Amino acid sequence: MNGIxxxxxxxxxxxxxxxAVVLVGYCAHIINGFFKARVSxxxxxxxxxx
Amino acid sequence: xxxxxxxxxxLIVFGALCLLAGTYNGLAIAPAExxxxxxxxxxxxxxxxxxxxxxxxxxxxxxAVMYLFFASWRWDHRLEAAIEMSVVLxxxxxxxxxxWAKPTWGVWWDWDPRLTTVxxxxxxxAGISALRHFIDDPVKRATWTSxxxxxxxxxxxxxxxxxxxxxxxxxxxxxVSTISRExxxxxxxNFAGMLLLLAGAMTIRTRTAALRLxxxxxxxxxxxxPAEVMA
Numbered sequence: 001m002n003g004i005x006x007x008x009x010x011x012x013x014x015x016x017x018x019x020a021v022v023l024v025g026y027c028a029h030i031i032n033g034f035f036k037a038r039v040s041x042x043x044x045x046x047x048x049x050x
Numbered sequence: 051x052x053x054x055x056x057x058x059x060x061l062i063v064f065g066a067l068c069l070l071a072g073t074y075n076g077l078a079i080a081p082a083e084x085x086x087x088x089x090x091x092x093x094x095x096x097x098x099x100x101x102x103x104x105x106x107x108x109x110x111x112x113x114a115v116m117y118l119f120f121a122s123w124r125w126d127h128r129l130e131a132a133i134e135m136s137v138v139l140x141x142x143x144x145x146x147x148x149x150w151a152k153p154t155w156g157v158w159w160d161w162d163p164r165l166t167t168v169x170x171x172x173x174x175x176a177g178i179s180a181l182r183h184f185i186d187d188p189v190k191r192a193t194w195t196s197x198x199x200x201x202x203x204x205x206x207x208x209x210x211x212x213x214x215x216x217x218x219x220x221x222x223x224x225x226v227s228t229i230s231r232e233x234x235x236x237x238x239x240n241f242a243g244m245l246l247l248l249a250g251a252m253t254i255r256t257r258t259a260a261l262r263l264x265x266x267x268x269x270x271x272x273x274x275x276p277a278e279v280m281a
Contacts, residue, residue, distance in 0.1 A: 004084075008153040009088055011092065011152060011153050012077070012091045015095060015149040016095055018146065018149065019142060019145075022141065022145070027250075030255050034055055034254050034255075034257060034261070037265070038261055041264055045268075
């Protein structure tokens with residue numbers, strides 16, 4: 001034990017992989033949510049005869 | 051009005067490219083730190099996430115105040131996007147911090163002031179996000195979540211100053227003057243990427259909130275009824 005951390009690349013990869021999964025997953029979720037909301041709103045507008 | 055999301059998607063793509071460039075710089079080009087070695091490379095994603103989270107939380111606070119002052123739906127849509135993004139970023143901060151804590155502190159989690167206050171922030175904004183789903187009346191929903199956001203934001207300065215006020219395992223904030231140039235380059239590239247990604251994602255989420263509200267408050271569809279039925 002000399003107070004210096006050695007190795008640890010697996011933790012580095014894990015942190016970046018977790019960040020990528022969360023950010024990509026969230027972006028995909030909001031883009032999908034947008035298109036769903038737009039389709040639903042357009043269907044509603046057609047129903048009102050607009 | 052038909053809403054489009056080409057520009058925000060382009061922002062997300064540019065943000066992702068910046069993040070890839072910053073990550074490559076941080077993992078392959080920047081040297082290892084003297085004491086923490088390669089594990090310190092987690093900083094290049096953890097610190098930009100923390101800066102982005104503080105920025106989004108402050109934006110959420112500003113949107114909540116603006117909604118209460120002007121009662122404009124635009125501010126409520128922005129608030130909805132900011133609350134959701136705050137939850138995502140606080141969750142990400144906890145995950146990255148936990149992964150960094152294990153090799154450096156020897157534990158995945160510690161009830162240290164900085165970690166605890168961030169966990170409180172995550173719970174508070176997750177609660178506010180859930181609150182939005184439970185209130186049917188759009189006006190009440192916007193007002194209550196604005197008030198809750200302002201109350202929740204009280205924790206943000208506590209998170210920031212926690213490492214100065216209390217004896218914390220978490221290190222104090224470093225400034226531009228205390229970080230070597232080699233470490234600063236990937237940090238700033240990743241922060242720029244985070245900002246672009248946030249701008250794009252929050253624009254899309256704001257437009258989705260607007261579409262959902264338009265649908266929610268639209269009058270029911272007209273039904274064509276024969277004249278004899280009307281009589």
